[in-house]
Amino acid sequence: MNGSITTPPDQSALTPQSNVPSSNISAADKRGARARMRATRACDRCKGKKARCSGNQPCTLCDRLGLECAYKASYRRGRTPYILPSTYLPPTPDVNTAAVANAQPMLSLAPSFPDLAEPVVEAGKAAEEAALEVAEKESSISELVDVPSSYIGPASGVSFLTRAKKRLQEDATSSHTTDASTFASGDTPLPECDSSFLVLPPKHEAMLLIGTYFNVSFPTHRYLHRPTVEIWCDELYRNQMQYSFKSGDREKKAIVLMVLAQATLTSRYEDENNAARSVMFYAASEQQLTKESGETRLTSVMSRLLQCHYLASQSRINHAWSLFGTTARLAFAVGLHRKQRPRIGRVNHVEVQCRRRTFWAVYSLDRYLSAALGRPKAIHDDDIDQDLPDCLDDENILLDKLITRPPHSQSVMQASICHIKLTRILSGILKEQYPIHPLPTPSHHLITIKYTASLHSWHSDSFPFVSKSWQDIILLAAPFSRQCEVLINAYSHAVILLHRPLLLCDIKTEDDRHAVQDSANACVEAALRILGLFGDSCESGRMYGAFWK
Structure with missing residues (x-):
């Protein structure tokens, strides 16, 4: 009021670090900034030209030249990184660091300017939380965009497979970190009790x-x-x-x-x-x-x-x-x-x-x-x-x-004896179809023919149990209904065990092709029989966790 001018606080304390002269930034900071800008994977064109690539799709160079940007070359430096599209630009760590760093000097103003320091610190925290939230969203998107021609969203099949993959990795990690006994390593732990x-x-x-x-x-x-x-x-x-x-x-x-x-x-x-x-x-x-x-x-x-x-x-x-x-x-x-x-x-x-x-x-x-x-x-x-x-x-x-x-x-012992006889056939399949030394396709085919005849003979002898439809099974009294389920399931798994090796054999002749096709059909038929039995058991309330774990 008397014509004097009130001197405002020193503005240097409020100056963001981004405005600090470059002479005050150390060489190590400059090298760190350059390192953070380096892409983990270059596109095929930049890789072939040994040019610097921005690492997104399309990259800066391909976008400027109007060329197709592809990442089809094999990647041999560990896990294949996810490629972000050019439309998604996740915030760099520098932005987050600057937001936090800008808030730190305000703490020193608290004794002198409490009204000024508090909102600035809160703004810095808000900026940090916003940056982390955006980074998490971009990270989740980047996990899905690596598969071309796929819808990116919660209903996408790619999204489901990605979540399943992460869940399996978490389960595998947790199973290795438990203090389980060597004799039970990898097993589901039982609840603790006294x-x-x-x-x-x-x-x-x-x-x-x-x-x-x-x-x-x-x-x-x-x-x-x-x-x-x-x-x-x-x-x-x-x-x-x-x-x-x-x-x-x-x-x-x-x-x-x-x-x-x-x-x-x-x-x-x-x-x-x-x-x-x-x-x-x-x-x-x-x-x-x-x-x-x-x-x-x-x-x-x-x-x-x-x-x-x-x-x-x-x-x-x-x-x-x-x-x-x-x-x-x-x-x-x-x-x-x-x-x-x-x-x-x-x-x-x-x-x-x-x-x-x-x-x-x-x-x-x-x-x-x-x-x-x-x-x-x-x-x-x-x-x-x-x-x-x-x-x-x-x-x-x-x-x-x-x-x-x-x-x-x-x-009730008839089914038990049938199960024992089926296990004897299973023993021969394990011994001949899965030896130590690999077998050629014709040998696998001959073994399959041999034990297919044995399984058909067993099926004929056990016809009262394995021939019943689901409607017939549920009408049977216990334990005969459960015996039918067990024997149908065991027979189907034995068929798959017998025919499975042929699915991975080399096809060199037309006979090999027919043998592999026959085995594939037998496996699919057995698998559908198992799934049908499982579904019917669940619908009728006859399925317990102890049956399928």
Whole structure:
């Protein structure tokens, strides 16, 4: 008011760093700026001319000359980078850095000019967040534009495949960072639980779960004797507070607990706690087997075989394979692979039949693990001479005698024996069609013809099970409906396993071409049969997670 002029604050403090004279910028900063402008991949024309390329499409040079800009040359410096179109210009790190750097000097003005410093700092933060948001959007777009002639958007198939790829990479990374055991590396981890807090279900519920196990969970691998398991379950409930165990008691408890664990996963009473309860039963059975003592018994093999099947149904196939090695050795130790010599005097028919059933269940799992993992088999056909189990239901097998079933009556063991015979064919396919040394196409074709005849013969013998339509299957009583599903599925996978090697063979003659085409048709037909069975099971509510993991 008196004519004096109020001096404003020093404007140099408010000057952006972009206006700072170039003489104040170090040589290292200049080199860093030049390095950031370097493209990770040049277009085909710039690469051939050894010219500097902007790295987008079309690049600056091709755009100026009006030429086609393409990135078709092979890239050998690691993962192929994504090429941004010229219309998308993601913000460079310099813009972000300048926005943050411009806000930093304002902090020094806070004591003198609080009203000025606060909005400038907030503006710098807002600029930084906006730049990061734009960069993320541009990054997501850049992941999709690498495939030509594709719509870029959330509904695009390219977008779905990109998300699936990232998800698989994340799963693979997380599986390698876990502290899983070497024997279970790559497996899905089981939920953590403390088996000391296990609470058994009411006895009537346990008996229902035992029925679910035999009718739904394992309709064809019937190596347990149901009346015996029910007796062991009754003993488990009567002797819950028992602290002294006789030889073999712990394996029996482990078997009952594993039956409950597997049946809980396939119970028709859906409960969100079923998975946790199932793992609790498994952990309790494992605790019992850690305290097992004495000689190797049949129950030692049964209990561990149950654990192998459970682990495989829980996507822990490597853990199952590791445990199966011990199980197979125990089966050899008790002589399950050999016929029993005729005994003079009293014969325990339950034990004789269970020995046969258990061995062939071990044999079948060995073949399926070998096929799934591509690893050598633990049991060789030249080392065994065990008989197949008799086609008798559990109630017809008593300790001192066998009750012959009426003629033309259907036994639940028929499907089990059919499954064993199919596994024998599968063993030959694995041995001849997948040898150590590669085979020529004609050899693969001859093996395919040989085992196609074996599969057709098996199909004819098992016609009552594998010929039924889905409408017929759902009308069957348990466990026959589940047995049909299992055998159709197993037969279809055996067909694919037999014909699959021909799909990758070299085609040199017209005969080779016909052989490959026939195998391709057989694989497609089998795959469609599996998908149809799977879809119908899901629609009718008969599909459980333990069936497909």
